[in-house]
Amino acid sequence: MTVATQSLKEVSLEELCINSIRFLAVDAVEKAKSGHPGLPMGAAPMAFVLWDRFLKFNPKNPKWFNRDRFVLSAGHGSMLQYALLYLTGYDSVTIEDIKQFRQWESKTPGHPENFMTPGVEVTTGPLGQGIANGVGLAIAEAHLAAKFNKPDTKIVDHYTYVIVGDGCNMEGISGEACSFAGHLGLGKLITLYDDNHISIDGSTDVAFTEDVSKRFEAYGWHVQHVEDGNTDLEAIAKAIEAAKAVTDKPSFIKVTTIIGYGSPNKQNTAGVHGAALGADEIALTRKQLNWEHEPFVIPQDALNHTLKAVERGAAYEGDWNKIFADYKAKYAQEAAEFERYISGKLPDGWDKALPIPEDKALPTRKHSETSLNKLAAVLPELIGGSADLTHSNLTEIKGKGDFQKGQYQNPNIHFGVREHAMGAICNGIALHASGLIPYGATFLIFTDYMRAAIRLSALSQAGVIWVMTHDSIGQGEDGPTHQPIETLASLRAIPNLTVFRPADGNETSGAYKIAIERAKQNAPSLLAFTRQNVPNLAGTSVEGVAKGGYTVVDSQGTPEIILIGTGSELSLCVTAAEKLTAEGKKVRVVSLPAWDLFEAQDAAYKESVLPKAVTKRLSVEAASSFGWHKYVGTEGDCVSIDRFGASAPGGVCLEKFGFSVDNVLAKAKQLLG
């Protein structure tokens, strides 16, 4: 590659822009003494072509609804994205922000974080998540397009572009998501594979020698190969054109590149993957690429060109505004609904749809089904489904049809046995930020398969509802592989994730009420439901759930003992309390369906529910005691399970593990002395 010359003006300008990306990355990583220069240096050409010639976005309004979505799934190459944001005129990333790469509270953290940096759509870094988020973004687009577009007016019409690396392609989650995207025929999902043959351990030859393109063909994708991704910009552009022309399949473009392109001694080695080049090598790289500018100085020619994105963006948005105005004139009702969607608002009185359960013993998963279906009638933005357990999780929205190729208007998604992809796809749908409320369901135990995605929903402020059934050893015969023990604890420990374990129909309605509100506030909730029947209790309430913990049965005067239950075990506490009361004991029963909501209450309220003076406390939950000592204290006790479960009918398991009124009574009496 040579420096720009007059005779090759157009090309040279593009090279200049591409090198601007490269050196922003090189210099920012060098200043931080931390980061990944290799990917930005190698992937700069494809990213530049994409952003310069194809990507529709408005830098001055990063949230413009109909923008193309861009995902850097290989999130460690974050400087690629920050360089692009800066060069195209986003206010969120200035040159000063780039100098603050990877520093405390900067707009340019180590990996792209949507909640820190406007212009970043999703949070990537944990490999494979981004491409699965991309599938979710494409699903959201397809769904909204099918729902709102009219034969004469398209108000939803954008592409989702994803850059993946070798790491993403090795992760199972990407395989799950891409198999599913192929099944769905998501034609507006276009993935560029930065095929550089290097990962942290060195050449991919040490671990990854499969034929990736053939695998994507097997998934049903449209597959292309750009052999020289380092300099052949036209080939990249043509491939993207061709990908756009294929409307019934997602596209995979393998772009072969050299990692760390331009670094004479480090390119094509793992050494350039995740470490600063060092002053000497940077000097040599400047020479190699004829780059004479000081660190963080971008030549005006390059900026003049890249900043045209601002004008283009204003035009894109302006055009769309006209289309939408036209739509609004013709389709007032649909336009109003669309505006409600993207405003993130709930319709007035939506919560009146929440069921008031009849007084009948039912599994809480059944109450969940009722809630979900009642809510779906007033909240058409609900979209989701199960990882192949639809009729166990009871998550179908009845009468609404399946989300399938050609039937994208329908809300019921069959994710297949792909929990992890389901998680990241739901995150992508939520982060499309178009008002959709995604939900994903499986057995509670299989949150283990999708934990990384659940965590990212909490971190990246994705308003997802995780619907998890078969929430204890009450699961029964499937045995210890299918019975959660430590699962509730492990989920409660995740910051920003509210975990609900409702005791009955009342609490299920309460949990859904908060979960829906949280979703619209960009916060995820996880709901854990029983497989087995539980009674509907007199003292439970929607309002109680909102406080996370509350008194369900109280004693006259200060209680001698407090029984604290959740979910299916709350009724054991209530019955045990009745018996103890009959024996003259003063017993309070507290329901604690959502720990973090309880913690968020003021000290006075918490003291009113769990007075410090009452130290005889017994928790009853068919799960690990891990975490419960915060509530039972050092004087209290737990009816819990601190071993793995067992295969037997659910009732037998519960009895054998001590979840009977008799055992609760016995433990309570032990405490009472």
Add this chain to the structure above:
Amino acid sequence: MTVATQSLKEVSLEELCINSIRFLAVDAVEKAKSGHPGLPMGAAPMAFVLWDRFLKFNPKNPKWFNRDRFVLSAGHGSMLQYALLYLTGYDSVTIEDIKQFRQWESKTPGHPENFMTPGVEVTTGPLGQGIANGVGLAIAEAHLAAKFNKPDTKIVDHYTYVIVGDGCNMEGISGEACSFAGHLGLGKLITLYDDNHISIDGSTDVAFTEDVSKRFEAYGWHVQHVEDGNTDLEAIAKAIEAAKAVTDKPSFIKVTTIIGYGSPNKQNTAGVHGAALGADEIALTRKQLNWEHEPFVIPQDALNHTLKAVERGAAYEGDWNKIFADYKAKYAQEAAEFERYISGKLPDGWDKALPIPEDKALPTRKHSETSLNKLAAVLPELIGGSADLTHSNLTEIKGKGDFQKGQYQNPNIHFGVREHAMGAICNGIALHASGLIPYGATFLIFTDYMRAAIRLSALSQAGVIWVMTHDSIGQGEDGPTHQPIETLASLRAIPNLTVFRPADGNETSGAYKIAIERAKQNAPSLLAFTRQNVPNLAGTSVEGVAKGGYTVVDSQGTPEIILIGTGSELSLCVTAAEKLTAEGKKVRVVSLPAWDLFEAQDAAYKESVLPKAVTKRLSVEAASSFGWHKYVGTEGDCVSIDRFGASAPGGVCLEKFGFSVDNVLAKAKQLLG
């Protein structure tokens, strides 16, 4: 299919045996009113052909070393395996055991559990785990063969056979593991795909329409298709023959079957997947398959045939014993080492190899590297590696070479960016039960990607060592996606998993000592190490770690306050204690590197370390406070992080989040009042 006739004696006998499997499954599920008859009914032919004509095993010695390993990855079809174990004469599964299918403490739990049922190699049910275990079993075989076999004598020489279903093939973990198996060219891994087009949600057409065979070709596997897996036994046999003949690639045999074969109204539907057929349909199925026997009655002709496995097994083991005797005569030293391996014993004095660290600040991951390398010199059974973070995790056994195709004798495995498969592969290596000690490494945060496999190591008694580095916000610049917060809590909550967070070099040696011992006792350990430097402390010890918690610095007389630390924060406690002591306070510092080991100590010891009377307690750990109240009580406090981390240099993160001596002092003084 017709009933046995005289003229088709040989075929008819096979059909009779196959129907024996089918009806054992049908009747056991019916009796339990729970379970999955569909897979056993459809996969019975392939399983019968495999067990009858190919699989080498000794029913009377299920642990015979050189047996072929069989894995039912589609573990919900457990009755298939129990039927085979019963029919071939294992003592572990009698007809009475089959009648106890899915009942409390039976030998026939809902899913195959290796720790309940001799003859079951690994625990399956969570989909995709089994095939990845199979890759581990095949790796163990290849490794031991390369290590011990001689040109004239093969003492390690067996196949690993796996039956997978659609569910397994949808799970990302299977993609990761099979891509890796293709890379490694594991020729003795043979997988039969029960291609029945049905999963729980119905036809796989709703979610899974990729070309699975083409995907396996892309992975580099040898791929075949048996078009009629229901009746064409010869085609199944030929395909297995052909698979065995291909020695440089794993084999994938797609066997197209009808789920629930023989049930006139339910076959080929999801209805037969996971529920009892019901009396009426069973009667019709009996008619359809000409099966006139009462439930749990197997015709003697069938038993006479299937029980020949006992004789065959004795002969297989006898032959192998001769080969081994010959080997022993010729290669006494190797034979002794081999016998030590399979005995599960550690060599005398092995723990003398544990390093005594020099008094120098180092990251505990560096101490881990030293321990691992010193141990590898005396424990050649160590085999493992990292999921593409070798030089960050520091897990290479130096000078020993990489485990690669044609170099199976080497211990360093490059798993690629495939954490979940790494987990299940390590489990498979451990459950090969040949004395190998597998270890798997990544960043602590990415245990989220492999949590299901870590849990299964604890449940299925797989002696694995999980080496996890970058164990806190000290990770630094990579930011919140890479910084564990709730991760330690979520792992500590897993039963049977000992989680170590060593404070320094002494404790790292201590952790490895226990982890190695536990591995040989079939129990996993997880070790969490710092990225950043920590000082080596005077009061820490190998012996202390063995107790899980111990006093590192003590006061004269009863302490006024106890500071409890782990890992990198223990040194903050020690320094803070020095300062407080200088101010005349009585301060104890307790190190708590392994909570469950501490819990296992007797009450007197625990009281001696954490006396009930001392209620002013401060925990210091750069992680979530979740779980800590068990130790700090209701009067204590936690220096902890109950939000997500942030991208900044590690030292800055620690300081900002309060992990400084000053802040520990301030919090301690608050408690002291």
